[in-house]
Amino acid sequence: MIFKIVSVDSLIIYFGNSIDEKISQNVKKAYFCIKNLTLEGIIEIIPSYTSIFISYDIFKYDYESLKSLLEKNINLDLDLILDEKIITIDVYYGKEVGFDLEKISLEKNLSIENIISLHSNKIYDVYAIGFLPAFAYLGKVDEKIAVPRVSTPRKIVPKGSVAIADFQTAIYPQQSPGGWNIIGKTAFEPFDKKLENLSVLNIGNKVKFNPISKEQFLKQGGIL
Incomplete structure (x- = not known):
């Protein structure tokens, strides 16, 4: 995972740079990990093919604090039951x-x-x-x-x-x-x-x- 600042109130997490099944699975796992945290102050979580964009309340987090929190709680080795209907x-x-x-x-x-x-x-x-x-x-x-x-x-x-x-x-x-x-x-x-x-x-x-x-x-x- 590579974290990047997008703006004062947003960041993006990259998992790769191509449309790939493994990368997609990692995006899905990370997305559900973040959603399951139900963090107050997270405004938007937008997954894509290779990344996840997150906007947040600057009165709750800064980039470094949110990055540290997400790094600790995103587990790409976790076997999540995804809604693959x-x-x-x-x-x-x-x-x-x-x-x-x-x-x-x-x-x-x-x-x-x-x-x-x-x-x-x-x-x-x-x-x-x-x-x-x-x-x-x-x-x-x-x-x-x-x-x-x-x-x-x-x-x-x-x-x-x-x-x-x-x-x-x-x-x-x-x-x-x-x-x-x-x-x-x-x-x-x-x-x-x-x-x-x-x-x-x-x-x-x-x-x-x-x-x-x-x-x-x-x-x-x-x-x-």
Whole structure:
């Protein structure tokens, strides 16, 4: 673990510098260790692929005191029972909602059916929540369909769009601008204002995408 000062009231802990299963597990373990401390004065704890960002009350801690406390209480050798339940999410991979399917098909020399199969046959880890409330970063996408962000971000990405960027995949929980490649759409609702972190998907969960027909998608309340 490497601790760094971000600002007068925040720090970041680094566990590595690549998207890696071992690094991800260490991030998860450290995150749950910190959460279980229920420390007064901790304002925000934000895990990502390789790090954890923490903001805190400067009247409760300074950088050195909080760093010392966390170093003593984060145990990466601890066998934590993580919430690794698999959440299955139905997706309609039609071209009228998967705006970038044909582009990816040409770039990767794959049929659209192959793209759908490669995307839906994997089980993804929830690595982080961010960008938008309930926007879950999922990984890793099969390298055969890993594509960079689009050259010109869209001003509007419809709510429920399922997308790929590099080795990541995600669901847009609300309509917003975005630069990811759109390959499908879901009626699944990841945002829940009744939850503490506003997200149905949490760090430690796993996600499996399930291809469905247009008729099934519309029956579930999906909008084309």
